[in-house]
Amino acid sequence: MALFVMIIRKMVQNKWLVASLFIGLVMSVALVSSMPIYSEAVLSRMLVKDLETMQTKKNVYPGSQYSKLFFTKETPEQMNKIFTKVDRYIHNQASASFQIPVQELVTDFQSKTLKIRLENDTETNRNKALKSVSLHSFSELEEHIQLTDGRMPAEQPVDGVYEVLVTERALIQYKTVLDAVFVIDDTKIAGEIKFKPVGVFGKKQDDDPYFRDSDLSELSNSFVISDKLAKQHLLQESRIPLASVGWFFVLDYSKLELRYVDDFIQTTYKIHNSMLNNVTTYQAVSETPALETIATYLERAEQLRTLMWSLNVPVLIMLGFYMFMVSNLIADRQKNEIAVLRSRGAARWQVITSYAVEGILLCGIACAVGPLLGVVLTEVLGASNGFLEFVQRVRLPVRLTSESYRYGAIAAVACFVIMLIPIIIATRVTIVGHKQQLARLLKSPLWHKMFLDVIALALAIYGLYTFRKRLADLQSLGLNADDLNIDPLQFVVPALFIMGAGLLLLRLYPWVLRIVYWIGKKWWPPSVYATLIQVGRSSTQYQFLMIFLIMTIATGVFSASAARTINNNTEDRIRYGNGAEIVLSSQWVNDAPPPPPPGAPVQEQTTPTQTVVHYLEPAFEPFKTLKGVQNAAKVFTKEEASFSVNDGNGAATLMGIDTDEFGETTWFRDSLLDYPINDYLNLLASDSQAVLISRTLADQQKVKPGDTIWVGWSDVPQQPFKVYGIIDYFPTFNPNPAIGSVDVSDEETASNAPMLIVAHLPRVQVQLALEPYDVWIKLKPEATTADFYEGIKESELPVTSIVNTREELVQAKNDPFLMALNGILTLGFVLSILVSFIGFLLYWVLSLRGRTLQNGILRAIGLSLKQLIGMLAVEQLLTSGVAVLIGILVGNVASLLYVPNFQIAFNPSSLVPPFKVMFDSGDLMRIYVLVGFMLTFGLGILAYMLSRLRIHQAIKLGED
Template sequence: MALFVMIIRKMVQNKWLVASLFIGLVMSVALVSSMPIYSEAVLSRMLVKDLETMQADRNVYPGSQYNKLFFTKETPEQMNRIFTKVDNYIHNQGSAGFQIPVQELVTDFQSKSMKIRPKNDPDPNTKKSVKTMTLRSFSGLEEHIKLTDGRMPAELQPVDGVYEVLVTERALIQFKTVIDSEFIVDDEKIAGEIKFKPVGVFEKKQDDDPYFRDTDLSELSSSFVISDEIAKQHLLQESRIPVASVGWFFVLDYSKLELRFVDDFIQTTNKIRNVMLNDVTMYQVVSETPALETIAKYLERADQLRTLMWSLNVPVLIMLGFYMFMVSNLIADRQKNEIAVLRSRGAARWQVVTSYAVEGIILCGIACGIGPLLGVVLTELLGASNGFLEFVQRVRLPVRLTAEAYRYGAIASCICFVIMLVPIIMATRVTIVGYKQQLARLLKSPLWHKMFLDVIALALAIYGLYTFRKRLADLQSLGLNATDLNIDPLQFVVPALFIMGAGLLLLRLYPWILRLVYWIGKKWWPPSVYATLIQVGRSSSQYQFLMIFLIMTIATGVFSASAARTINNNTEDRIRYGNGAEIVLKSQWVNDAPPPPPPGAPAAETTPLTPSVIHYLEPAFDPFKTVAGVESAAKVFTKDVSFSVNDGNGAATLMGIDTDEFGETTWFRDSLLDYPINDYLNLLASDSQAVLISRTLAEQKKAKAGDTIWVGWSDVPQQPFKVYGIIDYFPTFNPNPAVGSVDVSEDESVANAPMLIVGHLPRIQVQLALEPYDVWIKLKPEASTAEFYESLTESELPITSIVNTREELITAKNDPFLMALNGILTLGFVLSILVSFIGFLLYWVLSLRGRTLQNGILRAIGLSLKQLIGMLGVEQLLTSGVAVLIGIFVGNIASLLYVPNFQIAFNPSSLVPPFKVMFDSADLMRIYILVGFMLMIGLGILAYMLSRLRIHQAIKLGED
């Protein structure tokens, strides 16, 4: 207990150092524990988004899960036993196993098909009136339908021996009957007389009700629907009517599906299927879960996102580790005298280390309890990020404090505990004599300097960059996905190694630069600058830990800003380039093509009716220009064609354009070509026969400017055009081989690269054929999409499809993948700046207190407070200021070299235009303002401390 009290008193005496250390501990634990919290939250959001996309694209409710059991040769007793077993399991364990709300659980009975005829059949001796019917029942049906005619049937028993049933409008037409007409079973397989009477016609109460597997009720067009209770008794238990199958249809609330429930969802689906398979053969069971395919793709994206999240946090974690070590080292330095005295008086090393270990356990234990709670707050902050240091109002993420977060927090606390003890263990190795000797040796080289850690880190970083670029080139040239090659996640760690290695290398050179500056102006420097240069030059090792800390902080911030801006802008550029313009419209053209054949008609009957060439009538183009909000519009014709050039031939995409309108409408990044795209369009405009060809075509077919190229397609003879230019990129054109198009063993990457030919649309229409083209539209900057759509509707143009780039950009911004990336980079930078400010202030406050005697003597020999503050300012400039400049320089270099690594998180073959590192002056300005504010506040606090210095107190301190 006495030891515990002593430790508490020591912590109180060093409260500012302990508080700084504790802040670093809490932030480290919070950052690490926020990773599982945020990953689960954003992955849950991503899963729901993926399922919503699946519902919109395939018109299938993702929360459905259907299991169907077919009966073939089972006896009634066996069918009852199997049904009871499976039904009990599904209603009890199955419903609870999914871990998400079950909105509906529909039990579906279906009889074997049977032949029926009207009771009052006028010609009972023929088969004219005989129809084939199946009997169906659905539990809870009455809550989801509305009657359009008639009444609901009896629920418990037949009425006067007649089964009352419901039918759909289609079934009423199919059976050529009206309600209250009786039917009798006319089937040799069914014994006894069975009668049915449709008493009501129904339809869905809500069109989008997920209760119905068959969205348009077409499956019921040849069925009678009886009550669920009668079906159980007469189809299953009494077997009066032969049952064919029983189905269980789950309607689950997929919006509540989170990452933690995915395994339960998959396992429950498999368990239900296995329970059914235990009693029947595999061919008698059907299990349909539409969400499983989407979940499988989602799990792949989830792994990519986890890897990316950890990789992005590595620089911040290393920076926090530096901070922890720096503060712990400061504490050890302040208490080295006390530790040396204890050692010289007989205390064992383990006793000294134990006393500090208890202090570390107390701090780490509290941080482990508080950190995950702060991690939840950080996660909420991340969910609102819309870009680097940009926040918007958005639907909150499903944030949940998990046991995994505390487990991560505990691991982080243990690592921090070890980092805290390292300086103490090193300090206990020194006796009182050794400690006094160390005080006299201020020029001792740091450990990293002796071990050449800077050179090693740079070598590893450069090697990692080389291997990454080689693998990326393979991915793009071979048309592979990022998962097709084994990409080492450590590729994302090398930026931190580069930042650390480059910073340490520059610090190795910095003392020599200082000596050069001192030597150049030693005859002219004023006393304050002269003293500062000597102080910093002779004690450079004292400042280097602070400087490398600031370098890593600033460089990490610059790298984070560049990475966020690059990924966001490249994502936007990829969408704009892929679409070509803000709006792309397809319209209906009048033509002489025959109408499509009726369903089920033999193809041979319709083939002679199809003309060899379809003739089109071009609609008016001017109405597109008059739609509200349109700034410019262009005609763009694309067609897969065949070509021949220089005794070679092949297939390419032909694009026909009007050069002036196209240049005014399209979006294109100028840096993609050797000259601006308008120069190429002007070159094309000089001759109606001129075409531009892609470099892939030029390389594969050895074509060059001046060659004649013949172009045509099926039923259209090839016509000559002249090559005027070669282009690498053009709006919508992807020169990379399509995924899966290259046989790696044969190295056919060049032969499979897509090819493009760009020519004049009027020439193509006259010389080749007139066929439908797309309309590309550029909207005015102030025009809204809603205004454009409203005007487009009023114009009554025959539009068949619309591609809206603005909407796709908004969708991309809300993509959980980008959301996570922006949030992590923003959080990393904010934490870097906060930790940097605390570390900077703490270091200089302690340094200033340690030099109280020196500053007092300087004041006593005549230096004014203004000169003393000037000395401090120069010292700050030569240390912190230089560290900030080096950090900005290293961060920019690291961004140029390593930000392209992030494209591996996407599909490199589809990244067109190529990934380009981007810097935004606004982002850099935010960094500079925050860092400048930090330095100014710190300098102000230090100046205030100097102004409070009393000369007589400093001199008396020296006498003591």
């Protein structure tokens, strides 16, 4: 107990140091514990978004699961036993195992196909009179339908007649009316069974997921009976032969979270496997549309986890360094006390134990509080719309999990070890050794003696080399990022480079100070002269602060650059892939024969048709005059156009353009080519025979400017063109091999990259053929998409498809994958600035307190407060200011070298235009403003402390 009281008193005496240490502990634990919280929340949001996209594109409800049994030769007793067994399992176990709300559980029965005829049919030909029908029933059908005619059928046969419901299509299919009686005329049925349609029904809601068949087309040859009748007469009594029974789950997929994915998948398989294991006299099918999307999602989830760790590692290393710096400051302040205890007989383990108890107390509190703060961080990051941009959006499904506490505990243990390292080192020194160390301020720090800067830079350069090599393989071979193993060192190399470069520059900094001192030693005023001597002779004591500031500022710059690069490259990729803001396709009048009607006999479908289709070009002017249009261009694209050149031939994409209109309409990043794209378009415009070819074509076919290339396609004879230029990139053209298109063992396909030929559209239309082209449109800056769509509607243009780049850019911003990156990078940037400010202020406050005697003597010998503050300002400029400048420099260099590593989280083969590191002036301005505020605010506090200094107190302190 006495030891505990002593530790509490010691913590109170050093409350500012302990508070700073505790802040670092809580931030470290919160950041680490927020990683599983944030990843689960974002991945859950991403899964729901993926399922919503699937529903939109495929018109299939993702939250459905359908299992069906087909009966063949089972007896009624066997069918009853099978149904009871499976139905009990599905209702009692499977429905709860999905872990998400079950909106509907539909049981449907279907009879075998039966032959029926109208009771009073006058048709003498039996084959013409007979029609096929199957009986269907659905549980709780009444709640999901509405009658369009007639009434609901009775629950039991009326006068021996089964009353049924039909759809509008079925009524037309059987060419009948309500209340007409049908009789079964089938050898499978013994005795007479009659049916009477009494009602026509439709869906109560068009988007009701209750119906597997969205348009009810499967019921066009069916009668629908009540669920009660089906169980009694189809299943239990077998009056009508039963063909199948199915169970259809309608699940609320919007509640599907990452933690439930395994349960969802396993339950799906368990339903099917349970049927197969328990019953052997039937066949079973199972349909779960979401499984394919979930499989793709799991791949994206793994990519996101990888990227989250790679982005967080530099921040974690920075926080670890902060913890070490604060712990070292505590150890430095108490080295005298530790040395005295050691000299008076205290064992090392006793001293270390007292500090370990303090560390356990702080780490325990941080471990309890950190995950709660991690939840708050996740909530804030969920609102990120870009780097340092926040909007109001639907909150993430944030949940505090045991995994977050496990991560937090690991972080707390790591912090505890970091805290004890300076104490362990300090306990090795006796009182004599401590006094000797105080007198040897010029000794080299440990990291310089061990050449940690050189080692860190060597590892960082190795990581950069291996990544660049792997990336080249990925792009040249058309591979996925998962096809090559990534060295785990890739996660650490940016931080290693920042640390190594910072330490290397600090190794050179004392020499720079000596040069500065020597250059101006005849002109420096006393305050600058004294400061240069102070910093030059005591450079070791400043290096901890300087490397700390370098790491934090460089990490902030790196986070800002990574965020802007990923965001801007995502937007550039969308713009480049589409070519323009709007891409329209329209219907062209042509003489192509109409397609054969559905259900036509085979011989009618195989009649010869003409091979050449002639088109009539629609008017182009209406597209240029649409509401909101600034420029419009015709762009003809022909995939797999054939070419011949230099005794070789092949297939390439042919683009036909009008150079002036194309240059005014398209989007293109000029840095992709040796010259601006308009220079190439002007070169193309100089000759109607001129073409531009891709470098892939030039390299594979050994083509150079001036060569003649013959171009055509199927049923269109090749015509000569002249090569005027070679281009690496062109709007919409991806020169990288498609994923999976390259066989490394085949030398021919290993060099088979996509090729492009760009020609004049008028010459293509006259010399080759007139075929439909797309219309590329650039909207006015103030124009809205809604106005543009309204203009299309008013003009009644025969538009068949629209590609809207603006909408795709909005969707990209709302993509949870990008949202997660922006959130993580924003957090890294904010923490870097916050930690650097706390560390800066803490160091200088403690430093000033430690130099109270020295400052008192300077005041006593005649230096004014203004001169003393000036000395402090110069000292800050030579230490903190230089460290900030080095941090910005190192951060920019690290960004240029290592931000391209993040493209490994995407498919590098699809990254066109290439990944380009980008810096935003607004982000750099934020850094400059925050750093400037930090230095100014810190200097103000230090100046205030100096103004409160009393000379007689300082001298008295020195005498003590």
